Amino acid sequence: MTLPPSGMPQPDLSPLVAAVDGAHSAESLVQATRALALALAPPPDGSSALTPEMLTAIRTLVGVMGFNNPGAAVAAVDGLMACGPAAVEPLLEGLDNHNYGARAWAVRALAGIGDGRGLDLLEEALQGDIGPSVRRAAARGLGQLRLGTLEPESRAPVWERCLGALVRGSQDDEWVVRYAVVVGLESLGRSPHGPRPTPATLMACLERLAQAAQEAIPVVRLRAQLALDRLASP
Amino acid sequence: MEPETPPPGNAEPISEAEALRRLRQSEDQSLQYYGAWWLGRMRSRHPDTVPLLCQALRQRQPRDAGAGVEHNAVARNAARALGKLADQRAIGDLLEALEDEDDGLREAAARALGDLGAELAVLPLCRRLASGPSVAGAPQTNSPKLQEPCEALIEALGDIGVATPAVLAVIEPFLDHDRPLIRSAATRAMLQLSGEPQWGERLVILLSHPQLQVRRAALMDLGAVGWRPALGAITATLAENSLKLIALRGLVEQGQGEPDTEAVLLAMDELL
Numbered sequence: 021m022t023l024p025p026s027g028m029p030q031p032d033l034s035p036l037v038a039a040v041d042g043a044h045s046a047e048s049l050v051q052a053t054r055a056l057a058l059a060l061a062p063p064p065d066g067s068s069a070l071t072p073e074m075l076t077a078i079r080t081l082v083g084v085m086g087f088n089n090p091g092a093a094v095a096a097v098d099g100l101m102a103c104g105p106a107a108v109e110p111l112l113e114g115l116d117n118h119n120y121g122a123r124a125w126a127v128r129a130l131a132g133i134g135d136g137r138g139l140d141l142l143e144e145a146l147q148g149d150i151g152p153s154v155r156r157a158a159a160r161g162l163g164q165l166r167l168g169t170l171e172p173e174s175r176a177p178v179w180e181r182c183l184g185a186l187v188r189g190s191q192d193d194e195w196v197v198r199y200a201v202v203v204g205l206e207s208l209g210r211s212p213h214g215p216r217p218t219p220a221t222l223m224a225c226l227e228r229l230a231q232a233a234q235e236a237i238p239v240v241r242l243r244a245q246l247a248l249d250r251l252a253s254p
Numbered sequence: 255m256e257p258e259t260p261p262p263g264n265a266e267p268i269s270e271a272e273a274l275r276r277l278r279q280s281e282d283q284s285l286q287y288y289g290a291w292w293l294g295r296m297r298s299r300h301p302d303t304v305p306l307l308c309q310a311l312r313q314r315q316p317r318d319a320g321a322g323v324e325h326n327a328v329a330r331n332a333a334r335a336l337g338k339l340a341d342q343r344a345i346g347d348l349l350e351a352l353e354d355e356d357d358g359l360r361e362a363a364a365r366a367l368g369d370l371g372a373e374l375a376v377l378p379l380c381r382r383l384a385s386g387p388s389v390a391g392a393p394q395t396n397s398p399k400l401q402e403p404c405e406a407l408i409e410a411l412g413d414i415g416v417a418t419p420a421v422l423a424v425i426e427p428f429l430d431h432d433r434p435l436i437r438s439a440a441t442r443a444m445l446q447l448s449g450e451p452q453w454g455e456r457l458v459i460l461l462s463h464p465q466l467q468v469r470r471a472a473l474m475d476l477g478a479v480g481w482r483p484a485l486g487a488i489t490a491t492l493a494e495n496s497l498k499l500i501a502l503r504g505l506v507e508q509g510q511g512e513p514d515t516e517a518v519l520l521a522m523d524e525l526l
Contacts, residue, residue, distance in 0.1 A: 153495070157526065159526070196496070196500075203526060239519075
């Protein structure tokens with residue numbers, strides 16, 4: 021993610037929001053969402069102080085994720101990820117629990133942003149979502165929460181929760197979810213805010229996924245071995 | 255390549271013993287259908303599994319349009335399961351199913367014989383395709399299907415891997431078939447059989463075809479062959495990440511050479 025130089029003026033977002041609201045075809049919605057997502061940048065000082073225009077723009081992108089238009093949803097997720105932590109509150113507030121598609125996209129955006137406030141949703145998604153692509157995104161996201169932005173005293177417990185969720189996820193029926201769990205475990209193990217040495221639970225889980233007797237899918241085993249090698253020689 | 259879909263309804267977890275019981279009875283075909291699917295999906299190693307599936311493969315049912323299940327549903331699912339179980343004892347019954355009048359059953363049998371790498375199937379597969387795109391590959395009247403399930407027959411030849419000039423000569427005319435999915439299957443088989451990069455490059459071109467369905471098929475074909483030079487083009491294809499991940503898994507597991515395994519794995523990480 022590249023931050024614009026501080027002091028750069030924000031482009032006027034309201035016509036771009038209006039274009040998304042007024043899109044009359046699937047293709048024009050994709051184009052308008054892309055344009056809005058590109059114009060959105062995080063607040064220059066990294067704080068979560070949002071201008072009202074930006075808040076409206078973020079809410080508009082969150083709304084697009086519920087329209088059943090994958091091209092537009094991908095663009096919206098990119099835009100929200102570029103906004104970073106500032107997008108988390110509007111994302112969680114705008115979450116429609118009854119719209120399955122929108123939830124799946126929100127999990128992806130939260131996984132990409134890596135903010136601690138997304139933890140509950142990521143945990144829940146990895147454990148219980150019916151879509152393998154959602155569980156996969158959640159597993160990756162649980163490995164890359166930005167623990168450094170949390171209060172020092174909550175870093176260790178959050179790290180432990182992520183580990184617990186990933187270890188449970190390592191039993192998933194879908195190979196691609198177990199693959200994502202391996203990637204999540206590796207990045208969790210490399211986090212500068214995790215315990216040293218890397219806890220035995222994490223290594224044991226990766227070792228199990230690296231063994232033919234326990235893991236049937238070769239690509240998962242190969243990725244688990246790579247994770248073990250890379251954790252052994254940082 | 256076929257996506258793997260569980261049968262509708264019926265999704266509760268069952269045990270191996272229950273799956274065998276469902277397949278063994280014959281009053282309720284929908285239970286048999288699910289039992290056959292389960293045993294293949296879970297790679298059952300029970301000694302009764304393969305004999306029971308072979309028996310189910312020999313079972314024929316009249317077409318019952320009202321029941322909502324496909325023609326010869328149990329036999330087709332048994333063929334698919336036998337392909338997954340990789341047990342050579344199934345080859346004889348699958349070869350017989352390849353001669354059945356039901357083209358859907360021929361399709362399932364061809365795919366299973368390809369999965370099993372059954373060299374005995376090469377001649378009968380070639381015989382079905384020998385009349386070329388204008389006969390075997392011509393559309394049926396009142397149906398989008400072709401006279402023969404060409405895609406499955408050609409892919410099976412590629413998977414079995416007998417690269418004689420006679421086999422190549424049967425596949426070659428399908429490289430120019432009207433339908434891009436048949437062209438993709440033929441190109442994939444030529445790549446598997448000859449190893450020549452020109453066929454891999456042709457599949458890469460199909461990754462930017464305007465129809466999503468064609469791009470998806472090319473992804474699956476490149477994955478099935480494991481052609482690693484396609485790595486960059488696969489990651490850039492306009493298609494679902496789920497399919498790209500399946501294709502890249504194929505590059506890791508079936509492929510070799512450059513880019514190396516680690517490079518492919520790291521590209522997969524980016525798609526999660």
